[in-house]
Amino acid sequence: MILQSLIAEFEHEVNSTRKLLQAVPEKDLEYKPSQISWSMGELAQHIATIYYWYVGTLKQDVYDMAADTFERGDPGDIKATLDLFERNVEKARTALTSVSEESLQRQWTMKVGDQTVLGPMPRAAVVRGFLFNHIYHHRGEMIVYLRATGNKVPGMYGPTYEESGPGK
Incomplete structure (x- = not known):
């Protein structure tokens, strides 16, 4: 039951994330709202990397981010x-559709080397908090970046202000 709900949400939200990333213009990839912020390109790349x-979250009971190697690519492209x-969505989809309800109840821990940074907690809570909500958080940031640079924000849950605001 939980798994079916997670898969349905994953599929719906992947489409929204795709629309948002497709709205990121090449010309603004270097934009940063502050000195300590990621550039728009780095933020887009982080969203894709999540x-x-x-x-690792769905296949390992202890996921050591320091021991994992993954491709990031060029944030300027x-x-x-x-x-x-x-590519990462396909990997995520395969991992999510191959877990069991039982595995979602197992305790999960994230480490970076010897340091525990998250957990232990039930894997289902990690899927919601560390994966889903993490993406939603960064999508919200990306919306701010797009608006700050004068770009249109795609509708993800209905029309955006740009599509239906005053004068529309």
Whole structure:
């Protein structure tokens, strides 16, 4: 039951994430709202990379991020980031559709080397918090970046202000 709900949400939200990443223009990839912020290209790349983490999260009871190697690519190339996103979505989908309800109840821990940074907690909570909500958080940031640079924000849950605001 939980798994079916997670898969349905994953599929719906992948489409929204894809629309958002497709709205990122090459000309604004270097934009940063502050000195300590990621550039728009780095943020897009991070969003695409989170989908890779589904594999370690769903296949390992202890996921050591320091021991994992994954491709990031060039944050200055939005086409490469979109390709990375699509490859990682396929990996995430395969991992998510291959887990069992029982495995979602098992305790899971994230480490970076010897340091525990998340957990232990039930894997289902990690899927919601570390994977799904993490992506949603960064999508919200990307919306701010797009608006700050004068770009259109795609509708993900209905029309955006740009599509239906005053004068529309």
